[in-house]
């Protein structure tokens with residue numbers, strides 16, 4: 001089920017291709033794997049790619065906040081790309097604009 | 105037209121997806137819009153996740169989802185017999201979470217409120233929590249009656 005999340009390190013960016021559905025069940029795996037890779041010193045920033053994502057609940061917001069806390073103290077940034085209208089709206093209503101830069 | 109369903113399942117995070125699929129299927133013969141389906145799925149996912157992680161603290165238990173259609177009015181109850189909520193008003197505040205260390209954002213109730221028309225929570229410490237939600241679906245020509 002979790003198999004469709006992809007992780008890649010490009011320069012000092014950790015790119016996470018998020019799964020089709022982001023809920024509490026999938027969040028556990030994404031967090032764990034992301035944090036393993038964040039330990040890699042080259043990683044400074046995180047990019048969440050929502051291209052394949054058709055469903056997200058508040059668990060997705062939690063994943064983003066958590067990674068932000070881990071990298072922001074080292075000057076890292078969090079980006080969100082390919083988010084659909086609904087996900088963008090959810091990020092905005094939860095005040096995530098100060099945490100994640102949404103690139104359209 | 106009146107239609108009812110009830111689903112009981114283990115408080116296991118795998119069943120969050122099950123609850124979403126079932127509620128979407130329950131709505132389908134009303135020919136809902138994609139947005140309406142997504143709204144309801146999100147709200148159900150929030151309520152069910154809360155029952156599992158807060159109500160039962162990830163321990164064993166049963167979550168019950170009841171749904172009712174009265175014409176185009178959809179009413180949903182998500183019920184757990186878990187620990188209950190001491191201060192419901194506080195719990196429903198945007199960004200309030202009792203589990204910040206677990207990376208919860210405290211947005212669950214806010215999303216339920218945003219995506220549904222009606223939200224009410226009944227809870228007793230030690231007895232459990234019932235989340236009641238309502239949504240008026242748009243009327244459409246080709247809806248089956």
Ligand SMILES: Nc1ncnc2c1ncn2[C@@H]1O[C@H](COP(=O)(O)OP(=O)(O)OP(=O)(O)O)[C@@H](O)[C@H]1O
Nearest residue numbers: 058154155158159195201202208209210211212213
């Ligand atoms: N079914 C429940 N049983 C017991 N406590 C609950 C229940 N549902 C919610 N709560 C309490 O209400 C608080 C707020 O819930 P809400 O869904 O808004 O945020 P969260 O679950 O903490 O975070 P998020 O949903 O963003 O991951 C929870 O932190 C928890 O303390």
Ligand SMILES: [Mg+2]
Nearest residue numbers: 150154212213
């Ligand atoms: Mg919640």
